[in-house]
Structures are given as C-alpha cells and as structure tokens.
Amino acid sequence: MPKITYIEPNGNESVVDVPEGWTLMQGATSNGIDGIEAECGGSCSCATCHCYVETHADKLAAASETEEAMLTNVAAERRPNSRLSCQIKAIAELDGMVVRLPAAQS
Amino acid sequence: MAIVIIGAGQAGLQVAEALRSDGYDGAITMIGDEPRPPYQRPPLSKAYLLGEFTEAQLTLRAPEVLARKNITLLSGVSVTAVDRAAKQVRLSDGRAIDYAGLCLATGSRPRPLPVPGADLANVLPLRTLADTRAIAAILPKTERVLVIGGGFIGLEFAAVARKLGKEVVVLEGAERLMPRAVTPMMSEFFRKLHVDHGVAVELNAAVSRLTGAEGKVAAVCTADGREFPADLVLVGIGILPNVELAQATGLECERGIVVDACSRTADAAIVAAGDCTARRLPDGSLLRLESVQNAIEQGKSAAAALLGKERPFVASPWFWSDQYDVKLQMVGLANGHDRTVMRGAPASHKFSAFHYRGDVLLAVDSVNRPEDHMPARKLLDQGLSPSFAQVADLGIPLIAR
Numbered sequence A: 001m002p003k004i005t006y007i008e009p010n011g012n013e014s015v016v017d018v019p020e021g022w023t024l025m026q027g028a029t030s031n032g033i034d035g036i037e038a039e040c041g042g043s044c045s046c047a048t049c050h051c052y053v054e055t056h057a058d059k060l061a062a063a064s065e066t067e068e069a070m071l072t073n074v075a076a077e078r079r080p081n082s083r084l085s086c087q088i089k090a091i092a093e094l095d096g097m098v099v100r101l102p103a104a105q106s
Numbered sequence B: 001m002a003i004v005i006i007g008a009g010q011a012g013l014q015v016a017e018a019l020r021s022d023g024y025d026g027a028i029t030m031i032g033d034e035p036r037p038p039y040q041r042p043p044l045s046k047a048y049l050l051g052e053f054t055e056a057q058l059t060l061r062a063p064e065v066l067a068r069k070n071i072t073l074l075s076g077v078s079v080t081a082v083d084r085a086a087k088q089v090r091l092s093d094g095r096a097i098d099y100a101g102l103c104l105a106t107g108s109r110p111r112p113l114p115v116p117g118a119d120l121a122n123v124l125p126l127r128t129l130a131d132t133r134a135i136a137a138i139l140p141k142t143e144r145v146l147v148i149g150g151g152f153i154g155l156e157f158a159a160v161a162r163k164l165g166k167e168v169v170v171l172e173g174a175e176r177l178m179p180r181a182v183t184p185m186m187s188e189f190f191r192k193l194h195v196d197h198g199v200a201v202e203l204n205a206a207v208s209r210l211t212g213a214e215g216k217v218a219a220v221c222t223a224d225g226r227e228f229p230a231d232l233v234l235v236g237i238g239i240l241p242n243v244e245l246a247q248a249t250g251l252e253c254e255r256g257i258v259v260d261a262c263s264r265t266a267d268a269a270i271v272a273a274g275d276c277t278a279r280r281l282p283d284g285s286l287l288r289l290e291s292v293q294n295a296i297e298q299g300k301s302a303a304a305a306l307l308g309k310e311r312p313f314v315a316s317p318w319f320w321s322d323q324y325d326v327k328l329q330m331v332g333l334a335n336g337h338d339r340t341v342m343r344g345a346p347a348s349h350k351f352s353a354f355h356y357r358g359d360v361l362l363a364v365d366s367v368n369r370p371e372d373h374m375p376a377r378k379l380l381d382q383g384l385s386p387s388f389a390q391v392a393d394l395g396i397p398l399i400a401r
Helices: A024-030 A065-071 B010-021 B063-068 B129-141 B152-163 B184-196 B244-248 B292-306 B370-381 B388-392
Strands: A003-007 A013-017 A050-053 A082-084 A097-100 B003-006 B028-032 B071-075 B079-083 B088-091 B096-098 B101-104 B108-110 B144-148 B167-171 B200-202 B207-213 B216-222 B227-229 B232-235 B239-241 B257-259 B270-272 B277-280 B318-323 B326-332 B339-343 B351-357 B360-367
Touching: A003 A024, A065 A082, A065 B370, B003 B010, B010 B028, B010 B071, B010 B292, B063 B071, B079 B244, B101 B292, B129 B232, B144 B152, B152 B167, B152 B184, B152 B232, B152 B318, B184 B200, B184 B318, B184 B326, B184 B360, B216 B232, B257 B270, B270 B292, B326 B370, B339 B388, B351 B370, B360 B370
Parallel strands: A003 A097, B003 B028, B003 B101, B028 B071, B101 B270, B144 B167, B144 B232, B167 B200, B257 B277
Antiparallel strands: A003 A013, A050 A082, A050 A097, B079 B088, B088 B096, B108 B239, B207 B216, B216 B227, B318 B326, B326 B360, B339 B351, B351 B360
C-alpha cells in the first residue's frame, strides 16, 4: 500500500497507508487528517480538498478540465503544484509522496 | 459537562469534531441508529452503485480516529426519549445518558409512498447504505427499472441504471422534473438529457397503485389508467425530517426542528443540526435545506452554541448533482427571481443561469461550468451582483482579477 505523507496546516506530518484505488482525499479524511474538508465527498464539486503536491508530480496524470476550473477558485493561494486531492488516486508509484495542506479550504 | 449528540451522520460528526477543534475536552457521546461509523451518503446514488467506490471508501472517519479524538460512538442504538427536565436521553437498549448539552442531528427518512402495493418486495428507497446494498443486490437481475419521483435521487439513480444498461422509466407527479429545486428552464434541460440517454420521462404521472406477483413488484399503475411493468421500483419522493424526539419533548417543530441561525432551539441546553432542522430566517420564514453543506455549517454553529459562542450560518446554500456527464452546481435560492441571464448556451451543455430580482443576484445554476460556480459563490456570499452584460459575455470574467 503506498505511504503518503500529509503535512497539516500546523506543520504536523502524518504518514498514512492509502489503499490503492482510494483517493488521497479519502486517505486523509478517513484517517482524520486536519486540513481537508471534502464537503462534496470527492466528486470534484466543492474545491475543499485542495493540496500542494510536494513530490511525485511527474507520476500524476494531468488535472481534468473540471478540476482545473475548480482550482481557479480555491480558498487558499493557488500554486503551480495545486491539485484537488479527490482527483488523485493512490497507486504503487506514489509510495513516499508528500502533500502539503493549505491553511484554508473555504 | 457531558455532551450528547443524537445522530451519527454528517451533521452529528461535524458537531463532535467542531467541539474538539473549538477546545472542548469533556465527554462526547454520539448515538447513531445505523450499525456503522459515520459514512458519506452522496456517493450512494452515484459512484458507489456504479462500483467506482467500495464501501470502505464511503467511511467519513475510521473508528480509531473517533477514539483518538475521545468521541464515544454508540452505533446500532436509537434514542427513545429525551427528558429535558432530567437532562437525560433514554436509549433503545435500556440505558440512560445524562447530558449538560444536547444536539439533535437526527436526519431524515424517505417519504413513504402512500399507495397500495408500496410494501411489495423490490420497491426501495435510496438513503442509507443498507438501502443501497439492497438495490445493488437486485440490480443484476433487473431489466426494467421504474423510478417514482423525478428529483435529485430519482434522476441520479436513473442515470446510473441507464449506464448499467437497464430500461428506465421515470414517473414525476409534477409538470416538470425537480420542481422544488430548479427553475423550469433547468427542468427542461434535464428532461431532454434523460430522454437523450434513453429514459422514458413521464410528467404529470400520478401513481395510484403497485401490483405484484409472488410478493414482488410487477408493475406501477397511474391514475390515468396506464401500467408500467417493472422489476425494480425506486421511490424518491422526498424526505421527512426526523422531528419526533423533539416534538415529544415539546420543542417547536414546523417542517423541521426550528432553530435560529446559530442552530439553537428554545431550550438553552439543546441545539439541532442538519436535515432534521428548519432554520428561522431574519424575515421570519423557515428554511429547510437538505444538503451536506447545511449539515456541516449547522454542525459548526451547533458546536459553537453548545460552548456559549455565536457562529451563525451565513453562507449561501449550495448543492450539486452528477447525472451522466453533466455536473450541476447551484448556489443561492432562486425563489422570487424576475430575470434570468444566460452565460453560455444550453445546447453546448456548458452554461450557467444567473437569476436576479431587479439587479440583485439571487442564485446561479451551472451546468458543466465550475468556472462560473465557484466565483458565483464568492459573489453571493459577498452580496455582489455582476451586471447583466458582464454575465452574458463569456469573454468577461465574473470577478475582475
């Protein structure tokens, strides 16, 4: 199972085993990681699971048109490494990935 | 002081977690009548039935997370009574729990179909994981799906059933789809969308009875004498808020448990949050919202209120629905609008309808236009109204950069 490191807004780092096929959002919320709200439950409708991809960016598929549009209006600063964590599925190649969570989601 | 939360859905969980993040370190007991920890309902009618999400992926918080936050979850237990004088709740297993603060997050249940035959096998609602499992078990043996009620749940299920190759009929009693939730123009867009995907949509269809064979549903009959054969009948005709506990203990209930903007009831020790509530607005009217956002926002307000703080729910209500490749996102309430300005054309399947009263923006419905929905939420939350010309021109951003 890929291990994903989440850096919470307060600097806390949590390493979570995220089952393959789960999204990074599901890995975070089910494990009680602070900093992700995920109001819409992962259907790319609310932009409250914003994260900054710190590593493994080259292993990710590009954001869809819908995700791009949602990212233009996230609550925290949008950076080049901004993604919605509900749109990133855990796969073996992402083992060791680090994502940072913004201070605000809404 | 001990806090008891009745209900372990999205609202109940939000109250418990918000109490912790607001610094409360006393006892929290959350009581849920379903035999599992809190889970997400929205994917049930979409990704879960399509097999894109497993049951484990619906989990909102693993039990270990609740334990780590020192939140006691009693699941598979219901509350039979609230004794406000003794400040105690009584449980179905005979226990009683004292509270200093109480939150009613009792949710809602599907409105039952009030016609003969509604109790036949394979006539199902879609609200809980148990409901959805029952549907998933029957679907592989089903050829003809009949949906009673052309609202969000019914139409999302119709889209899923079509994707799975079923024959689908939707019967809606009103003259248009989703009549309570969307404007006539949007109703027509979705009617056409479903028809284009092979669904038979019957409007003004009053269901009079269901007939069966060997205890299983076989057909749905309408008042005008038509008969629609069906192997599976999905009933999605709205919800009833679970107000009985509140009512029995003398709290005001009207379309829901009546609360103020801070989720308070008239009893200083009792708050309420989520689908079970009706929120009193500044003009005196009552608003019942059935949405995740409402559960979360009222949950935060309710937790604050239990700790003696005011955190009113002021954000514009928003909703979403996914049907086929269409993402509908709505913000605000369009009631009372007198003008609609289109941004993009419906034929393109990428457009937004901006609803105004005078020159004041009330609500925005977006179809496959998340780039409009997100700024629309900001505009409405800030009370800003873009000009009609600005909205109608796709080349002009809604919010100046």
